[in-house]
Amino acid sequence: MIAISKTILLPFQIIRADTFWKRLTGLSGHKGPLINKGLHLIPCNSIHMFFIRHPIDVIFLNKSNRVIKTISYLRPWRVVPPVKNAHSTLELPLGTVKAEKIRVDDTIQMNYLN
Template identity: 45%
Template sequence: MKLILENSVQHIPIKIFQYNTFLKRLKGLMFRMKPIVKEGILLSPCNSIHMFFMNFSIDVVFLNDKNQIIFIKENVKPWSVIFPIKHAVSALELPNGTISKYSIQLGAFIEI
């Protein structure tokens, strides 16, 4: 899967992996030793995340049922938690710095 910001028709060169089972969502990026580069994961359904057992920071974007960005958090540190986000149905975990590099903004629609 590829990531496209629909409001600017901007293709973001990041390969997206879909994690839509309980075990895949639970593990997520835990225990990976190196930061993710040019890849991300879409957790669905998901309205919160934890960074337990993580070894690097990431950017996180929460989406509603229309794939509209409703919450953005940059540089989420290991061992932190993002509590449930109202109306979020999925979370997109991206390499640290992706949000600012591609000017990802609230209200934008994402095609995956």
């Protein structure tokens, strides 16, 4: 059976981190787990989980917001090396990839908070 790519509208708001300072701080000041919001790092093709206290789901996107790679349950103090062809990264609440059935080649649509 051939998987068909789809467009997915994330069911919560996304914070856009498209400046040096917003990308630098990322989620490091966030005390609890991500709930009903996410962070879109632009540009970004690799991440680290230093100083992050809770696991998250991560999606790497190309310039057209097409999914290049997904990571479910990325734990604190881990590093994801650069992902080829990734232009941006979505940091999402734990379980989002599974709940929304997000797969490589899907396209992501977002509602931005800021």
